[in-house]
Amino acid sequence: MxxxxxxxxxxxxxxxxxxxxxxxxxxxxxxxxxxxKEVTEEYPDRVSARMPEDLPPRYRGFIHNDIEVCSGCRYCSDVCPIDCIHIETEPGPERNVSWVAVFDVDHARCMFCGLCVEVCPTKSLEHTREYQGSVFRLNDLVQSYGRGYATREMKARWSTEQKARDARAEEQAWFEQSPVGAELRRRMGVPEDDKK
Ligand code: SF4
Ligand code: SF4
The missing domain is CATH 1.20.5 (Single alpha-helices involved in coiled-coils or other helix-helix interfaces)
Structure with a gap:
């Protein structure tokens, strides 16, 4: 019982x-x-109530780097607390200008703290408003912005161009500073404050 x-x-x-x-x-x-009211939203239907425009103004989404502006200074990778930015540089087309061959951001590890964006001196790094990062493989969350390694031909061309720039600068200095250059300037009627 x-x-x-x-x-x-x-x-x-x-x-x-x-x-x-x-x-x-x-x-x-x-x-x-x-x-x-119903609060469940279909995913990945982008035509839903939540759009990037609905996000707060200072929302930190995926990171984007404008590689044309990036100088390869590495401030961002140095400040990142979890080492999710990997940068490799090579000597660039001009003296003191780096060629950013590799610039990878691992969004799988990033905690979107924004430190890297804050310290970027060229403002090439920014947080986008993109937040949808569904992928099948974790490695697909690594975003690459690098220009790729410079080829031998590119390096040879840069070297030739740099030599030509150096020769022009030397010639200009001679024209401006030597007594013969001063005489040439006088004959050509170049004003003293416009030596070029
Ligand atoms: S947002 Fe923070 S964690 Fe992410 S890459 Fe930048 S510094 Fe690193
Ligand atoms: S701090 Fe800015 S300019 Fe410097 S390497 Fe990073 S993204 Fe490029």
Whole structure:
């Protein structure tokens, strides 16, 4: 008899918890009032209530680097607390200008603290408003902005161009500073404050 009572008690508790749960879900199912509107959104349906425009003005989404402006100074990778920016540079087309061959941001590790963007002196780094990063492989969350390694031909061309620039600068200095240059300037009628 006590076994039967136990059984009935368990069925009763099951029904009780079911109705307690329904007290929360039922109003949503029947749309009881404005307080019980549907809140579930289909994903990845981008035409839903939440759009990037709905995000707070200073929202920190995925990081983007304008590699044309990036100087390769590495301030961002040095400040990143979890080392998720990997940079490799080579001597660039001009003296003291780096060629940013590799610039990878691992968004799988990034905690979107914004430190890298804050310290970037050229403002090439920014947080976008993009937040949808569903991928099948973790490695796909690594975003690459680098220009790729410079080829031998590129390096040879840069070297030739740099030599030509150096020769022009030397010639200009001679024209401006030597006595012969001064005489040439005088004959050419170049004003002293416009030597070029
Ligand atoms: S946002 Fe923070 S964690 Fe992410 S790359 Fe920048 S410094 Fe690193
Ligand atoms: S701090 Fe800015 S300019 Fe310097 S390497 Fe990073 S992104 Fe490039």
């Amino acid at each position: 006590s076994g039967f009572k136990d059984y009935v008690g368990k069925v009763w508790r099951g029904c009780e918890t079911l109705f307690m749960a329904l007290r929360t879900t039922l109003p949503y199912m029947i749309g009881a009032s404005n307080n019980y």
